[in-house]
Amino acid sequence: MSGLLKAVLAIAGIMGVFGSCFALTTVIERKLLGRMQNRYGPNRVGPCGLLQPVADALKMLIKEDIVPHSADKLLHFLAPLLLTVPVWLSFAVLPFGRNLCAIDLDAGVLFFFAIGSATELAVFMAGWSSQNKYSLIGAMRAIAQMISYEVPLVLSTVPVIMLAGSLSLNAIVAAQGTATAGGLERWNAFTPWGLAGLLLFLIASTAETNRSPFDLPEGESEIIAGFLTEYSGFKYALFFLGEYLGMFALTALAVTLFLGGWHAPFAWLEWAPSWLWFAVKFASLIFVFIWVRATLPRLRLDQLLNFSWRFLVPLCLMNLIVAAAWCWTASWASPAAIPLRWLFCAALIALPGHGLAHVLRGQVPPPRQYHYAE
Amino acid sequence: MIAPSSSVEPAEAGLASQMLEVSLGPQHPSTHGVFRMDVTLEGETVVKLKPVFGYLHRNHEKIAENFSYLASMPYTDRLDYFCSLTNNWAYALSVEKLTGLAAPERAEYIRVILAELTRLVNHSALAGFLLQDMGALGTPLMYAFRERESILDLFESLTGSRMMCNYMRFGGCRCDLPPGWLEQARGLVARFPSFLDEFEALITNNEIVRARTEGVGVLPAKLAVNAGVTGPMLRASGVNYDIRKVDRYGIYGRMSFRVPLGGRGDVFDRYMVRILEMRESLKILDQALRDIPGGPIMDPKAKLRNLRPKPGEAYGRIEAPKGELGFYLISDGGPNPYRYRVRPPSLINLTILEDMCLGHTVADAVVILGSVDIVLGEVDR
């Protein structure tokens, strides 16, 4: 019985917290985007506009649900569900605090990525069932993007798994908990391979969740909304929800794998509640996502795919070698060991990175000269 | 760091592929108004592009034949509605050529100041819109509009209206500068370079912007000249043709400024030439605001009502922010013009759109259209 009670509490807790997180994020994102653009965000509904999600939800609920006549009704109905349900499931393995993991699977990371990949099928179902050639092309582009970025996403987590020695997320977090001499915890991001892995993971997850600057599927696909064209009302809201929850899940995974999960940065700060640390790190990564969205324009599809296959994937493979180098040099004992090791490992990844960028840019045109006529 | 667009491979020979016709229809967030492009795609590449416009045709030229010369002046505001003062000036210039009126010196200085402020307004709005088309979610657009607002406030305090200014008259200007206007203008000109620096920090060296715009939509100089393209688009292709230097209308002959020229004629060059032109405009503004004399603002021979020019024809043109804006007037001695024709720079620049877009993808077509800088009020009149 207690197992059932635990399950119900976990489900209610996760859905409650992340559901309200979704609502809050939509309004905070709009307000932050507004502030970065020298304007207020929504500030009319409720204090400081914080009840805006209620207004949005009501609007989505009362909109007419239009299904195209020739659409495949069953697939059209199932696609938003197939997008949202696996994402909710992936929250089950994430440890949000010291004893706050819903299910402690031995293959947590594997489960997470396996379940997360089901969303790509939902995107294709949405595009196919709409019986609209523009939706189909938009959906195919979206899938090309998502599949291309799955590879660096998974590869960037491989060093973490190798060095923690386990696929279980609780074990990975525990491995980042033992403090070093200076009181600094052993977050993976405090190592060169961890830092590089975090950056690669964040870039790949921006692309996985179709966020700027990789939001081609929702932005310009044949100038209509891509695979979302034929969806209105609550189904559109579910797609929206699925996208944001995917972003939350990947952010939570980044925090778990690279930023020490629910650990504090310093050992003497461990008295604060563990879920509070998790929330702080989570919120800062979400802020980075919003910040990037406000600043960068969109990449074109071929540039996007090139970026993934010809830059990110080789760098992820190099990251494995860097992780190995870090472990191999762990035996150095001189006082300047840490900076030297950092320098060595950073060079191991920065130089190939620079070379790859050079190759990717192709023919570098000479720097532009603008001459003036009098 | 990101590959340029030439890496798009053509469809393999022997693979039967269907051509897809898409209408980037009149209702669309990135076409700068009601403008339609019928593109024929093979895979992702554009093989044919037909621009369709006319959705905003308002019979401006026909209306002008039925009303007096003065009554057409507010309608010229609405041609290129971003740059109403330069439209006014071009029309006033052609009527002045037709009637032999001449504006006094103070009026000429005021005209130059307002025209260069209009150039700042237009180019900053264009840079913002170009980035908006690229998907930058409106951030550069908001910064550009923030600066534009201070210039529009200047226009409102002088002419009465932010955009539809209706300020130039045949033989001078409608009313004199209110007290404090010059100080406000000088303050704005002093503040503007720092905004340009911030704006450039956000955009010019951004790798994504460079990857989206370099090598895209190249317009060779010879083709540009043959097609009659004028304005920053022509200068970005390397052709040195600025009507302010060629005709030296108004008092531009006294102003010292340079004309920036691009090297490659792609979208990035067009954007960069406009930014550099904004800096040159600031120089002109400095000189004009410093040297403006006192005096009358209307030609004493000019009269508001019952203007009946002698029979004849005149073509007055200026360097509008978008290109060469010209008004061709034929008078038959009556109070209304016999023929009133606008040479719209946006329309003439648009004719070359297909040649620039062939071989690029649809996403590029939208960016190229943004760099041509069209305003549908002018294209359709």
Next chain:
Amino acid sequence: MNGAGIIKGMIETARNLAGSYYDPGRLTTVQYPEEKLPPVENARTIPFLVYDGADPMAGLRCTACTICEKECPPQCIYIVKDQVKKPDYLGKMQLQPKVFDIDISVCMSCGICAEVCPFDAIKMDQVFELSTDDRFGGLLFDKTKLAKPNDYFAKLHRTEAGETDARREDDKRKAEAAAAARAAAAKESALEGSAP
């Protein structure tokens, strides 16, 4: 360095985000209708008719010369002259308008009517909250709705009203002086004529 441009752009955005909390130049929104921008003297929206004194219809400066009707580009003014004349500020008998309608949904705020009026009778107003739900007559303003006092004109356009008032005072004084001179000359000639 690769990626430097992106980093610079992000610093720019962050600076705007931080600046929007303390620098008014970085958050320029005026939250209408709670906050309103101060009115600008020269701004123009729709025309209005100026009247002197207390009675709108008797003090109306308009003499129905129909110059504004002819010059209006979208032809939104409709005037019908009244046969009954009334004296103007100089004492001369002038025509007046029986009907003076402006369709403000057609008016394009160009201000040409105000520019060409020889009697300073029609000037540009600054009201812009003109929406109405009466679609048949709500946007057709007649004489009574258009008439506004000279004090209102002075409040809106201080400089122009000052010049206009000064000019009208001047004209009145000159007219009175001329009338006094004519009266004196007439009295003298009457005296001369009567004296043998």
